[in-house]
Amino acid sequence: MRRMLTALLVGAFAGAFFVAPVAAENTLEKIARTGILTIGTRTGSPPFAYVNKNNEWVGFSIDLVEQGVIPEVSKKVGKPVKLEKKESTPPTRIPLLSSNAVDLIAGTMTDTPERRQSVDFSVTFFRTGAQLLVKKGSPIHGIQDIAGKRVAAQQGSTNAKIIREKVPTAQLREFPDQPSAFQALMQGQVDAYTNDGIQLAGLKAKAPNPGDLEVVGDFFSDEPYGMAMRKGETDFKAAVDTGLKGLIRSGKYFELYDKWFGPKGEVPYPMTATVRKFIEDQGKQ
């Protein structure tokens, strides 16, 4: 019995350390060898990345990669590069990146100082802030009203963290994915669902009766979205940044923005003057 236990423990420790990858080649070398750039993205976050009615996996973040990052990376490695998409959620995206399963997270990931200790971020490609989604007629009009109320958040998101810090009396319920949190709001398990304003606008637009839902409150956080990659990959980061900045400078970025967020887009979300100025500055860096 004792020998068996020892074997078990040794096995478990070894298992834990095998998870730590020790690849010698860097990301660009890997892409040059395989001819594939693998991104981790979302399936249910319209319009950044989602599966549409025709069962195609599309979105703003995916367009930015296809039209900005891919051409630049192809140029760097000197051969055409194919794009491969994998599903990644807030709790899985950093592990996917660390384990080399994906090379770039291009979805809806907020650039934060804590995350910067583990991964590198590209230039900011979108800017939003946390708000609340409630049923029409709800007494909740912003973060000031949620004390004691049941609030859903997505686990692994920055919004949950902010609620916990700013309103510790709110009853926070964290769900691993957006559909369950949304379901909980629709059924009354929770009174409000917090996420980045743009995500909530997307959910509302996709809901069966968008008129029954409201996105309320001022931004109670600043959420700059960036694409994440493994730390210390200077050349790969340069290629990603150059690609994105190129899109901004050429104006292509704004065309894509209009395609997804314009009045006829999947989720109408007009760009404020401040945000436009900020994005233009990102292009000039």
Place this chain on the structure above:
Amino acid sequence: MKYTFNWSVLWTGQSGHWLLQGVLTTLEISALAWILALGLGILFGALRTVPFRIPRAVGTFYVEFFRNVPLLVWMFFWYFGVPPLLPRAMQDWLFNHGAEFWAGMFALGVYHGARFSEVIRSGIQAIPRTQMEASVAMGLTVPQAYRLVILPIALRLIVPPLTNETLNLLKNSSVALTISVAELTFQTRQIETYTAKAIEALTAGTLIYLVLCVSIASVMGWVERRVAIPGLIVRTG
């Protein structure tokens, strides 16, 4: 790619507190679910072996219905499916008093109850038929025979497979995080969110599950030795 390990994230800040809370929630939900599962298991396991057709059919229906649907689906069923059937005021009360915990407990208990039933049925069927015949010949009714003779022997026979199922139940409690129960796996993810140190957090979670499971296994091992029926179970080692 170089990954810098920083194990101190596990005890600095709130991490230690979160892990402890996670362990407590995991143990709490598993213990309650285990009691429920054992009760259902004994009831339906016995029903599946009685010499009457209708109770046998009821037992078979319970087992096949609950063990053949994925646990994740049962979690959603008890959390999203059941509350709308209750009166509005009761729903609100439940939602304010840990509905997710109770939904998770029921999902786990009822699902594993079906699996426990099979273990208990196999224990009952391992007992020679003559025991039942002797009990009836002594003047016991069938329920009395089960309560006084058959079940006490069966329960002493099935400790090893029951240990196995108990460990499964404990590990399966992690599925409850999908309905926002803040158990151990949830808390390890929480640490990962706050510190972006995934490998450290997952390793801590893995080791804690391992310690919990090995402890349960050794307690059950002790129980197994204590209750073994001399002559019926040949022990080695």
